[in-house]
Amino acid sequence: MFSFCTDPQSLDGLPWLACYLTTGKHMAFYASFGTVLILLAITAPVALAFGFLGATAARARFRPLAWLGKGYIAIVRGVPDIAFFLFFVIALDQAFEWIRHKIKCPDWDQPIRQGNDFVVCPAAKLPLSTSPQIWHEIYGFFLAVLTFAIVYGAFSANVLYGAMRAVPKAQLETAEAYGMTPRQTFWRILVPQMWIYALPGLSNLWMILIKATPLLFLLGVEDIVYWARELGAAKQARFSDYPHGDWRMWYFLALLIFYLAFTKLSEVVLARVTARLSHGQATLGGTGRSAAP
Amino acid sequence: MLKKLIAAATALAMGAGVALAASHSMTVRMGTEGAYPPYNFINDKGEVDGFERELGDELCRRANLTCEWVTNDWDSIIPNLVSGNYDTIIAGMSVTEERDQVIDFTEEYIPASPSAYVKLAGRDVDLENGVIAAQTGTIQANYVANSGATLVEYATPDETIAAVRNGEADAVLADKDYLAPIVEESNGELEFAGEVRIGGGVAMGIRESDQELKEKFNAAIRSMKEDGSLNALLKKWFGDEAPQW
Numbered sequence: 001m002f003s004f005c006t007d008p009q010s011l012d013g014l015p016w017l018a019c020y021l022t023t024g025k026h027m028a029f030y031a032s033f034g035t036v037l038i039l040l041a042i043t044a045p046v047a048l049a050f051g052f053l054g055a056t057a058a059r060a061r062f063r064p065l066a067w068l069g070k071g072y073i074a075i076v077r078g079v080p081d082i083a084f085f086l087f088f089v090i091a092l093d094q095a096f097e098w099i100r101h102k103i104k105c106p107d108w109d110q111p112i113r114q115g116n117d118f119v120v121c122p123a124a125k126l127p128l129s130t131s132p133q134i135w136h137e138i139y140g141f142f143l144a145v146l147t148f149a150i151v152y153g154a155f156s157a158n159v160l161y162g163a164m165r166a167v168p169k170a171q172l173e174t175a176e177a178y179g180m181t182p183r184q185t186f187w188r189i190l191v192p193q194m195w196i197y198a199l200p201g202l203s204n205l206w207m208i209l210i211k212a213t214p215l216l217f218l219l220g221v222e223d224i225v226y227w228a229r230e231l232g233a234a235k236q237a238r239f240s241d242y243p244h245g246d247w248r249m250w251y252f253l254a255l256l257i258f259y260l261a262f263t264k265l266s267e268v269v270l271a272r273v274t275a276r277l278s279h280g281q282a283t284l285g286g287t288g289r290s291a292a293p
Numbered sequence: 294m295l296k297k298l299i300a301a302a303t304a305l306a307m308g309a310g311v312a313l314a315a316s317h318s319m320t321v322r323m324g325t326e327g328a329y330p331p332y333n334f335i336n337d338k339g340e341v342d343g344f345e346r347e348l349g350d351e352l353c354r355r356a357n358l359t360c361e362w363v364t365n366d367w368d369s370i371i372p373n374l375v376s377g378n379y380d381t382i383i384a385g386m387s388v389t390e391e392r393d394q395v396i397d398f399t400e401e402y403i404p405a406s407p408s409a410y411v412k413l414a415g416r417d418v419d420l421e422n423g424v425i426a427a428q429t430g431t432i433q434a435n436y437v438a439n440s441g442a443t444l445v446e447y448a449t450p451d452e453t454i455a456a457v458r459n460g461e462a463d464a465v466l467a468d469k470d471y472l473a474p475i476v477e478e479s480n481g482e483l484e485f486a487g488e489v490r491i492g493g494g495v496a497m498g499i500r501e502s503d504q505e506l507k508e509k510f511n512a513a514i515r516s517m518k519e520d521g522s523l524n525a526l527l528k529k530w531f532g533d534e535a536p537q538w
Contacts, residue, residue, distance in 0.1 A: 024338035233451035
C-alpha cells in the first residue's frame with residue numbers, strides 16, 4: 001500500500017504497523033465488516049416481512065392459513081439455529097438445484113443421488129460452475145439472508161402476533177362502529193398501534209441477530225470472525241512478510257469494541273423509535289408525555 | 294438457441310454415461326482449507342498460497358482446466374464436496390479407508406510422511422496418558438482417541454499449537470511438515486517429542502461420481518512425477534529431506 005512497505009523486515013514500530021494493517025488480507029478483513037452490515041441491513045427488513053406474514057397468517061380466520069402460520073412459528077422456533085444453518089442451507093440449495101434440474105434437463109436419465117453424491121445436470125447448477133467466484137459468493141450470501149430471514153422471521157412473527165393481540169379491543173370495536181371493513185380496521189387501526197407493543201421484542205431480536213453473523217462462515221461467507229481468527233493466528237516468517245505470535249486476543253478485542261459500539265448505536269436508535277411510537281398511545285410511555293399539563 | 298445447446302449437451306452427456314455427468318465444464322473449483330502451511334494457507338495478499346496452490350495450478354495447466362480456488366472449513370470440507378459446492382479437495386488430506394468410503398481419491402501426490410508430537414521445551418510429557426491436542430476430523434485426532442491419551446480437539450490447526458503454548462494440552466499431534474516451521478521459529482520454546490507413522494500419502498479428494506475428472510488429475514499427477522517437477526515442488530516447500538517419488 002505505502003511505498004516504504006516493500007521490505008517489511010527492515011521496519012519496526014509505527015511504519016511496520018502501518019504496512020501490516022494495510023496488507024491485502026487486512027483489506028479483506030475490513031471489507032468483511034461491510035459484508036456483515038449489508039447482511040444485517042437486508043436481513044432485518046426481510047425477516048420483519050416474514051414475521052408480518054407469519055403473524056397475519058397465524059391470526060387469519062381461514063383455518064388452514066392459521067395452521068400454516070402457527071406451524072411455521074412453532075417449528076422454526078423449536079429447532080436449534082445451528083441445525084438450521086447446517087442442514088437447512090444444504091437442503092435449500094439442493095431443492096433449488098433439483099427444481100432447475102427438472103425444468104432444464106427433462107431428458108436426464110441419471111439418478112440425482114449417486115451414493116453420497118448429489119448430481120444434477122450442469123445447466124441446473126446454482127450458480128453455474130463456470131460463473132466467476134463472485135457469483136458463488138453472492139449466492140452464498142443470498143442463501144444466508146434467506147436462512148436468517150426464515151429463522152428470525154419466525155421469532156418476529158411470534159412477537160408481532162402477541163403485539164396484534166395487545167392492541168386494546170375497544171379500538172377495534174370503535175373502528176367497526178365507524179363502519180370500517182375488517183381490512184380497513186387491520187391496516188388503519190391495528191397495524192399502526194401494534195408496533196409499540198412489538199418493539200421491545202423486536203429490539204431483542206435485532207440484538208441477537210447482530211451477534212449471530214459468525215454463523216455466516218458455515219455458509220462459506222467469510223465474515224469478521226473468520227478473518228479475525230485467520231489474521232490473529234501465529235504466522236511464521238517463511239509464510240508471511242509479517243511474522244507474529246498468537247494475536248487472536250487483539251483481533252477479538254477489536255471485534256468486541258465493534259460489537260459494543262454497534263450495540264450502543266442500536267440502543268440510541270431504538271430509544272428514539274420507541275419515543276416516537278409511544279406518542280399519543282394509551283400506554284405509560286405514551287400518556288406520560290401527552291397527558292402532561 | 295440456448296435450449297438447443299442444452300439439449301445437445303444433455304444428449305452428449307447421456308451418450309457418454311455417468312463419467313461425463315459431473316465433468317460438465319472446463320472450470321474446476323478447488324476446495325482447500327487455507328490454514329495449514331506449508332500445504333495451503335492464505336498469504337499476506339489474502340490469496341490461497343502454498344505447496345498445494347502451486348501444485349494445483351500446475352495440474353490444472355497440464356489437464357487443460359480452468360481452476361478457481363475456494364476456502365472452506367476443515368470440518369465441513371467433505372460434505373460440501375459431496376453436495377457439489379466445489380469439485381476437488383486439495384487440502385493436505387491423507388487417504389484413509391473411512392474417507393474413501395465417502396469420496397474418491399486421486400493418485401497420491403505426497404508420499405506417506407510421519408506425524409509428530411510437539412511439546413513445550415524441557416517439559417516432561419506422558420504421550421500415552423497425557424492430554425493431546427489435535428485438529429477435529431484428522432487422522433491424528435483419530436489416532437489420539439484410540440491411543441488412551443485424552444484428546445482435545447480444535448477446529449483449526451493453529452489453535453492446537455496455541456493450546457500447547459498456554460498449557461491447555463501437554464502436546465500436539467499433527468503432520469510433521471506442518472509442525473517443523475513452527476518449532477524452528479519458536480525460539481526454542483517448542484520441541485519435538487516423538488514421531489508416529491499414521492495414514493497413507495496425501496491425495497486430492499474427488500466425488501465418486503466424477504470419474505473423468507479423477508482420471509484427468511491422475512494423468513497430470515503422473516506426468517509431474519515422471520518429469521521430476523513434483524519432486525522439485527516437494528523440495529521447495531518441505532525441505533531437502535522431504536520424501537520424494
